[in-house]
Amino acid sequence: MTPHADLKALLDAYVAVTGIAVSLSFKRQYDLGQLVERGMTAQDVTDVLQKLKRLVARGTHGYTDASLDFRNALGNPDTFEERALKLRQENFRRKASQPKAQIAVVRGDCTVLDEQPANEPIQMSKSLVRETLKRIADGI
Secondary structure, eight states: OOHHHHHHHHHHHHHHHHOOOOOOOHHHHHHHHHHHHTTOOHHHHHHHHHHHHHHHHHTOTTOOGGGGSHHHHTSOHHHHHHHHHHHHHHHHHHHHHSOOOEEEEEETTEEEEEEOOTTSOOOOOHHHHHHHHHHHHHTO
16 A cells, blocks of 8 residues: 555544544644554554444543544544554454354264364264265255
């Protein structure tokens, strides 16, 4: 992406979440440029603004509709970066604490739940494949 396209992507994310169609003024270009230099993405903008919207909706002390104004939400690159990094950490902790996906694996004559990485092929017994194909052919 070109630098201008990165700025436009961040601004588009802001407009999509808030519904406030602001122009890309020189000051906003500078602020968004600071965010791009720090590695912030349109997804970060979306995540931070959605969090701010939730805080406003709950009536959390210190958060009002003005919290979603560009100057308050994105106008201070340091504050925005801190919020985005906290949300990234929070999302990472949530993903790490989720149980691993389990799949049904046939072992001998029984089926058990087993944790298996998604990148490994699933092993199925030949008898299960043969029985399944037979049922499909019989129309069951």
